[in-house]
Amino acid sequence: MTEPIVDAAPALDFDLKRLPKVSLHDHLDGGLRPATIIELADAVGHVLPSTDPVALGQWFRESADSGSLVRYLETFDHTVAVMQTKEGLARVAREFVEDLADDGVVYGEIRWAPEQHLQKGLTLDEVVEAVQEGLDAGVAVVEESGRQIRVGQLITAMRHADRGQEIAELAVRHRYNGAIGFDIAGAEDGFLPSRFKDAFTYLAEHNFPATVHAGEAAGLESIQSALVDGRALRLGHGVRIAEDISVEFEDADQDSDDDAEDTVGMVTLGEVAGWVRDRGIALEICPSSNLQTGAIANFGEGIENHPLDMLYQLGFNVTINTDNRLMSGVTLTEEFELLVETFDYDLDDLLELTLNAAESSFLPLDEKEALVEYINDTYANLA
Template sequence: MSRRTSSRGSSRREAMVGNVPIRSLPKVSLHDHLDGGLRASTVFELAQELDVPLPADNPRALGEWFAESASKGTLEEYLDTFHLTLAVMQTADNLTRIAREFVEDLANDGVIYGEVRWAPELHTDGGLTMAEAVQAVQDGIEEGEDAADEAGHAIRVSQILTAMRQANRSLEVAKLAVDFREDGVVGFDLAGPEQGFPVSRHAEALSYLAGEFFPVSLHAGEAEGPESIRDALITGRALRIGHGVRIAEDLETIETEDDEVRVRFGDLARWVRDREIPLELSPSSNLQTGATAAWGASLEDHPFDLLYQLGFCVTVNTDNRLMSRTTLTRELSQLVETFEYDLDDLEQFQLNAAAATFLPVELREELIDLITEGFNR
């Protein structure tokens, strides 16, 4: 795709593409964790109420602590920061509040549809059952949708229930997801440490979901390479790949005699590209966790643009807004600055995401129409 001149957005001023504020554009968020999307001020307030020790003495400093602690270069160290957010997410009231604020923050960022993923099994220390936790989150989502609507911003948010790869409750979580399929839950996920905990450990749960025709998006290709993605597709029947950035390891760059550069596809990469299997790329998070270390340490080294130019179905996501101190607007702005994308490129990313949602086809088509209309304006 040809590149056109784009104004370079600034994190200190309104991020722009051309003369259009990126925040004003309709967006779709596919990969956004509830326990990574809290406001630092909310964590600070709730932790004080619960006497949870804090590493900072004010909300701003706490936000800086999350970002710095999550930027150590490995997924394991990135995940260590979640002990603090999880500590304040063990009651129905807190879960409802956090989910409501989560939706409000998405709406303020121009998101018109989002899928929030989280692991109910990590929210039972205060005595909640997993089903009670799911209902508390759903209550908060609906409150957030109503508040956004009153403020003039229509938004819909669905839940994706996550099971932890290192635990043994995936079948229980899978059945819970199916039980709530008419009450806000649209998908299932596996998250947590990727190395040493393959998708195949959860074959029973994933077979159950396949039998129920229930959509699956699995974390893969983040801390491990192409074999993890292969496992997600074959064992997990995944319809989307959470991150999936390391699919680029199945591509080989070849210089020809006339100094042209060509790319040779491995079988897996060609399958993912040709079948248009969506990749839930999260640029800032990928840099923090070291998922892109094989290519470099800056955004310009991220294989996002390579995958996009080669025709992969790329989508742009935040992963964990608190840990990455980011928003979808900021992620898109950084891509515009780095790769000189224009309005057409940003629209394509949103259309990819809209088509990849776990909504019924009629609602996906409505979402695509809303995006097209919004970008045309």
């Protein structure tokens, strides 16, 4: 991981929204604007819990904040329902890019599952093309405003379905039309990546990168399967890799000044955790979402118990993401603010986390280096 070039972090006395950000884990169907959902739902005759934008947004947040991944995923019934036409998909994608840019994101990888958007007769290729049309339109709007952003599609297969090979072929087929990577998502527990072993082999044979949801609702077995069967270059969430880390505390010498007894911890990484850390496999951690879905329940109830800080301090390739902006009611700026408030992170920390994401992106090397340089230069100008 590239070392930040900022020598000393200034005080965080400015709007963090100004910082250039990289978003690697952000679901298209989890980032709709409530007002857009209402308009699109009316057009297709879909019944919503509320037709008031504020109340609907609140409903999504409350429903997602249940501590259950299953119930969290149920909220997508309403967003997916309004993303079944070319017009709906293109609009959602365009607004998604605009919202990313408003959050300070300069590079975003947007994941979504084409197989969930065929209810009105569109083909897999047509839905991918519709989303790309919207993404291109969003980029154009951002550039017209004097800002810059680049985005790409992470084509996703639903892990409880049996269309992995078909979706992998779809992703490769659109590699020159916006598709930059592959993923599997949905209910993780009970659906190991090994179900898609042949599809992942196909992707590898075509030199197409994959990130795999693992280590959220399921633990080390899921992560191991993502690494072995999925050939994952990144882990979607991956937060439960911390279950393969043990910390034993022992008393240190008495402090002569205050007679208080300190403790020191001996950290031991298991084989899976060691492999992930030592090879720089990126963890796409989503702090607020992890708290909502119960992904960090084994570590404690509050955000202060999230193991991301331990992972970061131990040298894991930690990246920070939003997962689903609508359901979690967050932006990447707010996730950064949460880290500053909870773990006392400064600009050096935020820069390193951002560089981790940039270097773990699926961009070609020359474009990745240009992105890293831009981020470093922007931070340096803050000093």
